[in-house]
Amino acid sequence: MSHDSERSISSDESDPQQIRRLLDHMAEALEQNEVPLEILNNEAIYQRELSQIFGQTWTYIGHVSEIPEPGDYRQRTIGEDPFIFTRDENGEIRVLFNSCRHRGANVCRAEKGNTTHFRCPYHGWTYQNTGDLVGVPQKGDGFDHLDADDHSLHEAPHVDEYNGLVFACIAPDAQPLEEYLGGATWYLDMYFDLIDMEVIGDPHRWVVDADWKTPTENFYGDNYHVPMGHKSAIDVGIGSETATGEQESELYGIADCDGHAFSVYQIESEEPMFWGHPEEVVETFNHDVLSPEQYEVARKSGVTLGSIFPNLSFIFLGGRDDPNKDPVGTFCLRQWQPRGPGEMEVWNWILAPADASTEYKERVYEVGMSTFSVSGNFEADDIGIWDGIDEAAGSVFAERVEATTQFTMGTGEEAAATVDDDWAGPGTAYANGGLTDENQLDFYRTWHETMVNEGAE
Amino acid sequence: MQEDQIPNRVTLQHECEQFLYHAAALLDDRRLNEWHELVTDDISYRVPIRTTRERASDTEFSDTSYHMKEDWDTLKVRTERMASDFAWSEDPPSRTRRQVSNVRITDSSDDEIELTNNLVIVQSRKSETEPDLLSMKRHETLRRDEDGYAPEWINGPGLKLAEREVLLDHTVIPTSSLSIIL
Numbered sequence A: 001m002s003h004d005s006e007r008s009i010s011s012d013e014s015d016p017q018q019i020r021r022l023l024d025h026m027a028e029a030l031e032q033n034e035v036p037l038e039i040l041n042n043e044a045i046y047q048r049e050l051s052q053i054f055g056q057t058w059t060y061i062g063h064v065s066e067i068p069e070p071g072d073y074r075q076r077t078i079g080e081d082p083f084i085f086t087r088d089e090n091g092e093i094r095v096l097f098n099s100c101r102h103r104g105a106n107v108c109r110a111e112k113g114n115t116t117h118f119r120c121p122y123h124g125w126t127y128q129n130t131g132d133l134v135g136v137p138q139k140g141d142g143f144d145h146l147d148a149d150d151h152s153l154h155e156a157p158h159v160d161e162y163n164g165l166v167f168a169c170i171a172p173d174a175q176p177l178e179e180y181l182g183g184a185t186w187y188l189d190m191y192f193d194l195i196d197m198e199v200i201g202d203p204h205r206w207v208v209d210a211d212w213k214t215p216t217e218n219f220y221g222d223n224y225h226v227p228m229g230h231k232s233a234i235d236v237g238i239g240s241e242t243a244t245g246e247q248e249s250e251l252y253g254i255a256d257c258d259g260h261a262f263s264v265y266q267i268e269s270e271e272p273m274f275w276g277h278p279e280e281v282v283e284t285f286n287h288d289v290l291s292p293e294q295y296e297v298a299r300k301s302g303v304t305l306g307s308i309f310p311n312l313s314f315i316f317l318g319g320r321d322d323p324n325k326d327p328v329g330t331f332c333l334r335q336w337q338p339r340g341p342g343e344m345e346v347w348n349w350i351l352a353p354a355d356a357s358t359e360y361k362e363r364v365y366e367v368g369m370s371t372f373s374v375s376g377n378f379e380a381d382d383i384g385i386w387d388g389i390d391e392a393a394g395s396v397f398a399e400r401v402e403a404t405t406q407f408t409m410g411t412g413e414e415a416a417a418t419v420d421d422d423w424a425g426p427g428t429a430y431a432n433g434g435l436t437d438e439n440q441l442d443f444y445r446t447w448h449e450t451m452v453n454e455g456a457e
Numbered sequence B: 001m002q003e004d005q006i007p008n009r010v011t012l013q014h015e016c017e018q019f020l021y022h023a024a025a026l027l028d029d030r031r032l033n034e035w036h037e038l039v040t041d042d043i044s045y046r047v048p049i050r051t052t053r054e055r056a057s058d059t060e061f062s063d064t065s066y067h068m069k070e071d072w073d074t075l076k077v078r079t080e081r082m083a084s085d086f087a088w089s090e091d092p093p094s095r096t097r098r099q100v101s102n103v104r105i106t107d108s109s110d111d112e113i114e115l116t117n118n119l120v121i122v123q124s125r126k127s128e129t130e131p132d133l134l135s136m137k138r139h140e141t142l143r144r145d146e147d148g149y150a151p152e153w154i155n156g157p158g159l160k161l162a163e164r165e166v167l168l169d170h171t172v173i174p175t176s177s178l179s180i181i182l
Helices: A015-031 A043-052 A177-181 A184-192 A213-221 A231-235 A292-299 A358-371 A379-386 A389-393 A396-400 A438-452 B003-028 B032-036 B072-082
Strands: A034-036 A059-063 A072-078 A081-087 A093-097 A112-114 A117-119 A126-128 A133-135 A158-162 A165-169 A197-199 A204-208 A250-257 A260-266 A301-308 A312-320 A328-338 A344-353 A404-406 A428-431 B039-050 B061-070 B095-108 B112-124 B132-145 B158-168
Touching: A015 A034, A015 A043, A015 A438, A043 A328, A043 A438, A059 A072, A059 A081, A059 A197, A093 A158, A093 A165, A117 A133, A158 A177, A158 A184, A165 A177, A177 A184, A184 A250, A184 A260, A184 A292, A184 A301, A213 A250, A213 A260, A213 A301, A213 A312, A213 A328, A213 A379, A213 A438, A231 B072, A250 A438, A260 A438, A292 A301, A312 A358, A328 A358, A344 A358, A358 B061, A358 B072, B003 B032, B003 B095, B003 B112, B003 B158, B032 B072, B039 B072, B061 B072, B061 B158, B112 B158
Parallel strands: B039 B158
Antiparallel strands: A034 A404, A059 A165, A072 A081, A072 A112, A081 A093, A117 A126, A126 A133, A158 A165, A197 A344, A204 A344, A250 A260, A250 A428, A260 A301, A301 A312, A312 A328, A328 A344, B039 B061, B095 B112, B112 B132, B132 B158
C-alpha cells in the first residue's frame, strides 16, 4: 500500500502550538457536536496520542485462551510498543517489554510459541518467562558487578484480566481495571461471563490507510451507515437477520458509559435470541451469573456491538455467510492499532462459546471471517469507504477552512432517538439508537479529555 | 516414466498451465461469474493465516483460522457481491494482474491432477503509483469435467478447480481488504 498519508500539512507552527490549536478547536467544535477533521491525520496529534492515550490508559492485550499453557506466548503491542504476552511457569500472565536489558534487541522474535526462556540473539542474555534475568555469558569475567535482580525484562506495571480479557497499562499509576471499565462491565458480562468464550486460532492482521479513530468511532455506534455502506452484502442475503430485515428489532444506543459505548439490537420475542445461538449452545451458558435484567437483554439480543476506549471494538452477530445455511452466533473482537497518522493495523480475533461442538465452532469461525475480517463481505466495504479520509484530513485546505465532521444527528426538535429511562443497564440508553451520534460523541469527548489531561504527563 | 508417456506429460503440463492462465485472466478481467463456473460443486478453497514462527516449528500456517475458507456457495456469494454496484471495496474496481509461475504437477490420475504453482498479484487502486503486491504459493487439484475449461485442441472433457490452498508469504496482509479471489 502506498503511504501517501504521511505528509504533514505545511505550517510554521511548532508541534506544541499545533496540538494546542487543534485541541482548543476541538473543545469549541465539540460544543457544536463537531470534530476537527485534521485530528484524523496529523503527526503532532499522533505522537501525543501515543504518549497521552496509549501510554496512559488501559489497553487490550489478548484473551487468556490464546496462551492456555505455561510457557505459551504471543507478541503484542501497546500503541506501537513491542510486548510479549505470556503465561509464566507458575501460570501467571505477564506482559513483558520485548527488549533485552543489555542492548535493546528483541528477545522474542516469533509471533507465538511456547518457551520457558527468552534468549537474546545478540550476546545471549537469557530471561526466564517470568522476566527474570538468569543467564549472562561470561558473567564472572565481564559482568561480575551486575546484579541480575535489577535487570529483569521490563514489564507493563499494570496487568489485569476481566472475564478472560487481559488488559495492560504502562502508566506508573493506573486506576483499577474494573473501575476503568466502569459501566462497560455490565455489558461485557453478557458476552464473557454468561458465555465461556475462546479465541479460535490466530488473529487476522492487515494494514489500512485510515486513522485508528475512524473505525473506533464507527464501532462506538455508527449504525446509520449500515443500509448504504453494506448494501452489497445485505443484497446477497448474508449477515445478520436484523440487517437483512428478516427480524424486526429495536436498537438501543448506550452512551455515557464511563467512556465506552454499546449498540444493542433487541428482538421482542418469547423465543430466546442470544445472538442467534441455537438451543444446544445456549444450554452451555452460565445462566445464573447475570442479574435478571442483564439476562433479559441477552435473551433478546440479535446483534450487539461496542467499543472500549481507546481502541478495542467488537461485534456479536447472529448471522450467516450464505443465505442457504443456518445462522450462528459469531463474535469478532478487533483492535485498531495505531501505526502512524492516518494509518493503522487491524487485528481481528474470532471467538466462539468454548463448550460448543467442534462443528459449531467451525461455523462460528466461517461466519465471522466472511463478515468481519480482511476478506469480510461487510468489513471490506467499510474500509473501501474510509480510504481517502486521511488525505482530506491531512490537507492544507482542511486546516484553512477548519473542516469538521458532523455528529449532530438526532439533535433536532423532531429527533426520533429518545432517552429510554426504563433501560436497566448503566449509561444513557437511546431508543432508535441508529439516529443519534451520542455514542460517537462520547468517544471523541473521552479522547479529548485524555489528550488534554495535564495531570497524566 | 516410460518414454512413450513423455508426450502425454508435456501435453498435460501445457493443458494445466492453460487452465491456470485462463482462470487468472478471467479474474483480472473481472469476469467473476465465468470464473465461478469453473469451480466444482465440492470445491474447497482455503487461505490459512500465517504467523512468524521459529524455524523449528512444524508449520507457520494455522489449521483453524483462515483469511478465506470457502465452498461453492460462499464463493458464489463473494463473486456476486464483488460484482455489485454497491461493493465499495471494488467500485471503482482495483486493477489486478496475476502472474502464475513455477507450475509443477505433483500427482495425476485420469480424473484429477494435483499441482503447485506460485502467484504474484499486482494490484493498483485509484491514482496510486506504487501497487500492492500479494505473493503466494498455491496447492491445487484440477478435475476432469464435461463443463470444464478446455483449449480448442483438447478432445474430451476440460478441467475445473476442485481444491485450492493458498499459502501466503504475508503474516500481515498488505492490502486494505481481500476483496478479490486469490
